[in-house]
Amino acid sequence: MDAIDTSHTQSMDELAASLRTLGMNEVPSFPNTYPTLNPTDLYRAHITEKLAPITGADPSVIYPVLQWTSTLDKGDIILPVPALRLKGKKPDAVAQEIVEKFPESPLVEKPIAEKTFIKFFFKPGPLAKIVLPSILKNGSAYGFNPSSGLRDPSDPSKGRKRIIVEFSSPNIAKPFHAGHLRSTIIGGFLSNLYEGAGWDVTRMNYLGDWGKQYGVLALGFQKFGSEEELEKNPIGHLYDVYVKISKIQKEEDDNKVADGVSEQARQYFKRMVDGDEEALGVWKRFRDMSIKKYKQTYGRLNIHYDEYSGESQIKDESMDAAAKIMEEKGVSEMSDEAVIVDLTKYSKKLGKAVVKKKDGTSLYLTRDIGAAVERMDKFHFDKMIYVVASQQDLHLAQLFKIMEAMGRKDIAERCQHINFGMVMGMSTRKGTAKFLDDILQEVGEKMHEVMKTNQSKYEQVTDPEATSDILGISAVMVQDMSGKRCVKRAPSTDELAPHRGC
Incomplete structure (x- = not known):
């Protein structure tokens, strides 16, 4: 395990020296706080010290309920008095008592009571004296706390906690669209956050790269494909091919054509499953082209991955071993020649999940079960986050419960689903998706036009086109994240669901 570099961290002696200029003889501290890395930690510890004798509450109760505020009008730190759980005292009366008895402080102004809440405001001068030296000493590392990611803060040799963040996960051979x-963005942010907290982070892109739909694509390329167009614009051409063959497939399905695209695609995928070299060769070519293009797009977004995984990478042995465990433990059962897991015994909302089709082929859920076990064996993670749209709330809830029922509570309890609302009206099958590269190009050009409106400032920019591109990308990311994360929207009608991608 790599050692954590704290050579540029402000020392406790340096922080203590800053506090002595303010009339404080020692650094207020509390368990699991890191004032040398985050100087504002000492504010909560300082306020806790002052509140304990006034309220009679134990410091271990006070410290956790001192909250950072969302808007400055509520103060820098706020105390919800009822959270102190003081018996026989009315919260509003306690609030008034705190205001009256709170002593003069070198760090915070006189507190303000608002009903049952106490607002604390930092004194600007002392705040600058405490924080600015830390910023200057730590530089770009300011705000990071590598110690919090240690398995044991008192013993760094025990290593860092490990987390897998699985995010983005588009379907191969299709352009990266706004959906x-x-x-x-969410996955990249969470990865950076945990990394800043000292965790060992594995950023994983779990590609949708397996299933009957790639039989559809292969058939489409046989009918509409052009090697020349594929070389010029591989992803764009494959997308056009997919839209055309999907239109034929829908018409045939509507007319109940027996041996149409759907059946031929099923047979093609069966060849892939059986290891047919020709079928796998076509599929691998499309996969490699897709990853190469995706890396370019992720690069523009300042996103990188440690591992490109995918459904195709899950070993048959892992899925077979999971199937055997489920059968032996009575978790799974036969139903109309298919293998299912009846989860209604745990919750009616979970329903019944199919883990193997009648023809013996695996499903998306089957591969997810195998993937979770393989990841634990390989990474020994302490936490795994799936950043996936709310469309798959049920799917992931079923996955976690099946893992628990299999006796892999060690995996289930470490998994978390971070969901978010879908983007409406996006369907690659119908050809209605808005591609991200096109969006970024448009906003970049718009930003360039805006920059030109101030000629004097425009002339001072070294590379206007690169700058406008960065501004455009930032604008798109901020705009997309300005709404609430979990607002549910109409799910995509794309038939590639239920994979993570759209």
Whole structure:
């Protein structure tokens, strides 16, 4: 395990020296706080010290309920008095008592009571004296707390906690569209956050790269494909091919054509499953082209991955071993020649999940079960986050419960689903998706036009086009994240669901 570099961290002696200029003889502290890394930690510890004798509450109760505020009008820190759980005292009366008895402080102004809440405001001068030296000493590392990611803060040799963040996860051979952006931004942010907190982070892109739909694509390329167009614009051409063959497939399905695209695609995918070299060769070519293009798009968004995984990478042995455990433990059962897991015994909302089709082929859920076990074996993670749209709330709830029922509570309890609302009206099958590269190009050009309106400032920019591109990308990301994360929207009608991608 790599050692954590704290050579540029402000020392406790340096922080203590800053506090002595303010008339404080020692650094207020509390368990699991890091004032040398985050100087504002000492404010909560300082306020806790002052509140304990006034309220009679134990410091271990006071400290956790001191909250950072969302808007400055509520103060820098706010105390909900009822959270102190003081018996026999009315919260509003306690609030008034705190205001009256709170002593003069070198760090905070006189507190303000608002009903049952106490608002604390930091004194600007002392705040600058405490924080600015830390910023200057830590530089770009300011705000990071590598110690909090240690398995044991008192013993760094025990290593860091490990987390897998699985996000973005588009379907191969299809352009990266606006629907993927939300998962990408949230996942990238969470990865950076945990990394800043000292965790060992694995950023994983779990590609949708397996299933009958790739039989559809292969048939479409046989009918409409052009090697020349594929070389010029591989992803764009494959997308056009997919839209055309999907239109034929829908017409045939509506007319109940027996041996149409759907059946031929099923047979093609069966060849892939059986290891047919020709079928797998076509599929691998499309996969490699897709990853190469995706890396370019992620690069523009300042996103990177440690691992490109995918449904195709899950070993048959992992799925077979999971199937055997489920059968032996009575978790799974036969139903109309298919294998299912009846989860209604745990919750009616979970329903019944199919884990193997009648023809013996695996499903998306089957591969997810195998993937979770393989990841634990490989990474020994302490936490795994799936950043996936709310469309798959049920799917992931079923996955976690099945893992628990299999006896893999060690995995289930470490998994978390971070969901978000879908982007409406996006369907690659129907050809209605808005591609991210096109969006970024448009906003970049618009930003360039805006920059030109101030000629004097425009002339001072070294590379206007690169700057406008960065501004455009930032604007798109901020705009997409300005709404509430979990507002549910109409799900995509794309037939590639239920994979993570759209």
